[in-house]
Amino acid sequence: MVGGTMTLFLLICAAISLFWTPGSAYEIVIANRFLPPSADHWLGTDQFGRDIASMLMTGTQNSIVVAVVAVSIGLFIGVSLGLLAAARRGWTEEIIMRLSDFSFAFPAILSAIMLTAILGPGGVNSILAIGLYNIPVFARLTRGSANAIWTREYVMAARASGKGRLRITFEHILPNILSIIIVQATILFAIAILAEAALSYLGLGTQPPEPSWGRMLNEAQTLMFLDPMQAIYPGLAIAIAVFGLNLLGDGLRDVLDPRLSRKR
Amino acid sequence: MTLLSVQDLTVTLATNDGPARAVRDLSFTLEKGETLGIVGESGCGKSMAALALMGLLPSMSKTTGRINLDGKNLLEKTETEMCRIRGNRMAMIFQEPMTSLNPVHTIGHQIMEPLRLHKGLSDDDAHKETIRLLDRVGIPNPKARIDNYPHQLSGGQRQRVMIAIALSCKPHILIADEPTTALDVTIQDQILDLIQTLVREDGMALILISHDLGVISENTEKILVMYGGAAVETGRTDRIFEELVHPYTQGLFAAMPRLGRARSKRLVTIPGTVPDLISLPAGCTFTDRCPLATDICRETPPPVIEVKGQHFVACHHVEEARARKTEELFS
Numbered sequence: 306m307v308g309g310t311m312t313l314f315l316l317i318c319a320a321i322s323l324f325w326t327p328g329s330a331y332e333i334v335i336a337n338r339f340l341p342p343s344a345d346h347w348l349g350t351d352q353f354g355r356d357i358a359s360m361l362m363t364g365t366q367n368s369i370v371v372a373v374v375a376v377s378i379g380l381f382i383g384v385s386l387g388l389l390a391a392a393r394r395g396w397t398e399e400i401i402m403r404l405s406d407f408s409f410a411f412p413a414i415l416s417a418i419m420l421t422a423i424l425g426p427g428g429v430n431s432i433l434a435i436g437l438y439n440i441p442v443f444a445r446l447t448r449g450s451a452n453a454i455w456t457r458e459y460v461m462a463a464r465a466s467g468k469g470r471l472r473i474t475f476e477h478i479l480p481n482i483l484s485i486i487i488v489q490a491t492i493l494f495a496i497a498i499l500a501e502a503a504l505s506y507l508g509l510g511t512q513p514p515e516p517s518w519g520r521m522l523n524e525a526q527t528l529m530f531l532d533p534m535q536a537i538y539p540g541l542a543i544a545i546a547v548f549g550l551n552l553l554g555d556g557l558r559d560v561l562d563p564r565l566s567r568k569r
Numbered sequence: 570m571t572l573l574s575v576q577d578l579t580v581t582l583a584t585n586d587g588p589a590r591a592v593r594d595l596s597f598t599l600e601k602g603e604t605l606g607i608v609g610e611s612g613c614g615k616s617m618a619a620l621a622l623m624g625l626l627p628s629m630s631k632t633t634g635r636i637n638l639d640g641k642n643l644l645e646k647t648e649t650e651m652c653r654i655r656g657n658r659m660a661m662i663f664q665e666p667m668t669s670l671n672p673v674h675t676i677g678h679q680i681m682e683p684l685r686l687h688k689g690l691s692d693d694d695a696h697k698e699t700i701r702l703l704d705r706v707g708i709p710n711p712k713a714r715i716d717n718y719p720h721q722l723s724g725g726q727r728q729r730v731m732i733a734i735a736l737s738c739k740p741h742i743l744i745a746d747e748p749t750t751a752l753d754v755t756i757q758d759q760i761l762d763l764i765q766t767l768v769r770e771d772g773m774a775l776i777l778i779s780h781d782l783g784v785i786s787e788n789t790e791k792i793l794v795m796y797g798g799a800a801v802e803t804g805r806t807d808r809i810f811e812e813l814v815h816p817y818t819q820g821l822f823a824a825m826p827r828l829g830r831a832r833s834k835r836l837v838t839i840p841g842t843v844p845d846l847i848s849l850p851a852g853c854t855f856t857d858r859c860p861l862a863t864d865i866c867r868e869t870p871p872p873v874i875e876v877k878g879q880h881f882v883a884c885h886h887v888e889e890a891r892a893r894k895t896e897e898l899f900s
Contacts, residue, residue, distance in 0.1 A: 394628060458668040464625055465663075466683045466734060467656030469649070476682070480673040 308552025315546055319369050322362035331355070331514050348538055351524065357535065360516040361542055367428075367517050368546065371510075372497035374432045376490055379439020384486060386440070387447025388478065391455055392470045402448065405441030413438045413496075414503055421509040431510040435500045439493055446489050450482040484561035488554050495550035502543050518543050570640055572774055573599040573622075573742055577634040580614070580621050580798075582846075589846040591617040593798040594634075597791075599742065604768065604775040606789035606806065608782060608821065612843045614798035615778045619746050622776075623661055624651045638742075657687040660735035662764075664747040666728035670719035676703075676730045677715035680737055687738045702733040707763060725756040729763065736767060743768060744776045749784065761788055782821055786810055794818050797844045797854030804880030814882045814890050816859045816898060823899040837899050853885065860898045861886045 333353040342349045348357040386405075390398040408416070417434035424430040454460060455478065463473050504510035505519025513520065518539040525536035580592040592614045599605055607615045620626050622636055624643060636643040638658065643651070655661075663669045670679060680702060681695040690698060696715075703711035706729040719727060728748060735743060745764060749757035765788055768775045779785050785792060785806070792809050794802040794817065802815040813819045820839040841858035850856055856866045863885070871883045876891070884890060890898075 458663055458665050459671040461625065462661075462663055462669045462731065462734070463671070463682075465623055465655055465661040467652045467654070467687060468682070469652050472686075476674075477671050481671070 306556060308549050308554070308556050311545055311549025312553050315365055315369070315549065318362045319366040322359070322366050331516075349532075349534065351521075351532075351535055355516075357521075357538055360521060361518070361538060364516045364518045364521065364539065365542065365546075367511055367515060368498045368501055371428065371432050371435065371501040372494050375435035375497045375501075376439060376494050378433075378436030379443050379493065380486070380490055383440040383443025384447045386444040387449075388451055388474050390444070390448040391451030391478065392474050398448070401444060405444045408438075408441045414500060417500060417504055418507065418509060421504060426509040426512060428511045428515065431501060431504045434504070435497050438500075439497070442493060443486070443489065447482065447486065450485050451478050454478050454481045484558070487561060488558040491550055491554035491557060495547040495554070498546050498550070499543065502539075571598050571637075572601045572603075572639065574637045575622070575634070576637070578618065578621060578636060579633045580617050580626060581631045581633075582617075582627070583629040583631075584847065587847050590849060591630075591798050591846055592621060593849075595795075595798075595800055596634075597793055597800070597803065599774045599776065601741070602769075602772045602774060603791065604777065604789040605791045605793060606785035607776065607778045607793045607795060608780065608785045609795035610780055610821070610843060612846075613795045614846075615795050616746055617798075618795070619661065619744050619776065619778055622744060623655055623659060624648075625655075625661075653687070656683045656735075656740070657738045658740055659742045659744065660738070660740040661744040661746065662728070662731050662735050662748045664750050666724050666731055666751060669731055670727055672719055675716050675718055676722065677717075680730065680733050683734060683737050698737070699733075702737055703730075705767070706730070706733045706736075707759075708733075724752055725760065728752060728756075728760050732760075732764065732767070736771070739771055740773060742774045742776065744778070746778045747780070748777075750779070757784075764788075782825055794821070797849060798846060799854065800881075800883065801855065802880075802882045804876075805878075808878060808880045812876070812880075812891065813895065814876055814880070814887060815884050816861050816886075816890055817855050819890070819895045820858075820899050823895050839899065853883075861889055861893075 333355060348361070350356055351360070386401050390401040411419075416438060417431070420434035420437065421427075421430050424433065451474075460473060460477055463477055468476070501510055502517070502519035502522070505517040506523045508520070508523065510519055511517035521539040522536060525532070525539070528535055575598070576596050578592055578595040579590065582589045582591050595618055597605065607618065609615050617626070621632050622643070624646070626632060632644055634644070638654070643654070646654070670676065677696070677699050680699045681692075684690045684695040684698055685692075699715055700711045703714060708714050708726060708729055719730075722730065743764070748764065749760050752760060761784065764775070764777075767773075775789070777785065777789055789806050792802075792804060792806050793800050794815065796817045802809065802818045809818070813822050817839070823837045824839060826836055839858055844850065844854050844857070850867060851870070852868045853859070853862075853866045853871045856862045859866065866885050869885075871885050873881050873883045874887045875881050876887065882890075
């Protein structure tokens with residue numbers, strides 16, 4: 306519930322920023338630098354006179370786009386691979402799972418840095434890097450849960466009534482593991498936002514002048530003692546996003562999977 | 570032509586300890602409309618034999634022999650061809666009605682699926698046929714029940730739904746693997762009666778698998794007693810119950826609890842447990858538990874002897890077994 310509200314708040318911020326922001330997130334007015342919060346600039350301005358509130362809102366939009374696309378990449382490819390592994394078993398499963406083990410050997414952020422270093426920094430490449438990292442997470446989860454469903458009696462009964470593996474996968478396996486996948490997606494969504502912020506902070510993600518939470522943090526770092534609020538705002542935004550999405554994931558799990566919530 | 574003829578069916582499962590011979594040289598025939606009972610205790614291979622018939626054994630198993638359905642060997646068919654046979658020509662009912670239905674789909678959806686798949690019915694026709702099927706298996710108010718989810722039904726009702734699914738495409742053979750084991754006694758009778766009636770009405774052949782001699786005796790024309798993966802006694806039901814020959818069949822019979830027996834008397838059991846399928850003895854598999862066992866039993870596989878009119882027994886000591894009363898062998 307709380308998680309849902311926090312997530313909704315972020316979504317609304319992002320939606321509003323599409324056509325309206327309190328100030329300009331791009332315009333540099335040196336005369337207005339380091340202004341304290343006021344009616345014109347709700348959270349003050351940064352060292353270039355840009356409106357911090359507007360930058361945060363546009364940054365939300367940026368974070369959400371990156372996370373949605375990255376998680377979708379991981380979701381579609383990962384879930385498909387996981388379902389395929391569980392349905393085919395044998396060497397197909399072996400190859401898919403060993404490949405995902407292999408990719409797990411590299412720490413997430415490190416491999417994202419490596420990828421952006423190869424492909425060059427930028428928004429699209431950071432999306433690709435985060436999405437690629439999500440694939441094995443989904444593949445593993447899907448294959449594990451799908452294997453458990455494949456041993457159920459109703460799957461045996463479905464096979465006894467002449468259904469093929471593909472049909473059983475979509476009719477019996479997927480609906481039964483969907484709740485687990487959705488919950489995992491919300492949690493990975495939070496991780497993707499964090500990863501995007503990290504990459505932008507390192508200068509490998511979203512490039513200027515597009516505002517991004519990670520880059521705002523980076524720019525504020527040098528001004529830490531001059532204007533600490535500049536670092537606190539984007540940090541707070543990241544914290545709210547991650548915390549809210551995690552709570553949402555927990556809440557969704559309770560709703561979608563009653564067996565787990567009863568144990569609490 | 571014989572509807573189903575099984576010859577020398579052998580199922581070998583690959584386990585960590587080596588190959589386990591779950592079914593050995595099983596042979597039987599089934600005519601159109603005939604009912605066959607397969608009886609034996611847990612682990613004797615009866616369920617494995619049923620799964621082998623359907624081609625549903627786990628991938629790390631090997632099946633040899635012949636399973637001829639209308640003269641065509643099912644073991645040579647591809648998975649796609651088998652999918653067209655399963656549910657359409659041969660259908661199966663499982664032991665656990667509580668878990669044999671998918672919790673996320675309505676029962677109507679699950680009955681309609683095979684109809685659309687095998688018979689190519691339109692949604693409308695499948696819906697009508699489903700209501701008719703639900704009515705036929707004795708679900709009250711089928712028009713409303715069709716949209717129920719499995720958890721809204723009782724165990725007995727779920728088994729009725731399973732029967733409706735199995736019967737939906739009018740299969741020639743129905744395999745019922747312990748269909749009533751998970752149900753309480755009054756429901757058991759109703760379900761067995763239902764299966765009996767439907768099988769007779771549609772002229773289906775039935776293979777009923779059970780560990781309960783009582784259930785088998787009331788519902789089948791032919792019996793196959795399995796022990797350690799092989800048939801030990803086969804014949805017509807009335808003939809076998811006239812004279813139980815194989816010591817194992819006698820033991821199963823003696824172990825049936827009866828009403829009216831003195832309270833102080835303990836239930837009869839067959840001593841020992843089923844043999845380890847990985848290291849089966851060279852001779853008769855029942856040797857270690859058999860009151861009539863001698864050295865020859867341990868060393869050579871028992872011959873199959875026709876006792877009387879198509880009643881076959883695999884035992885070295887048929888004459889002695891026939892001479893002794895069941896109560897003398899097991900008490």
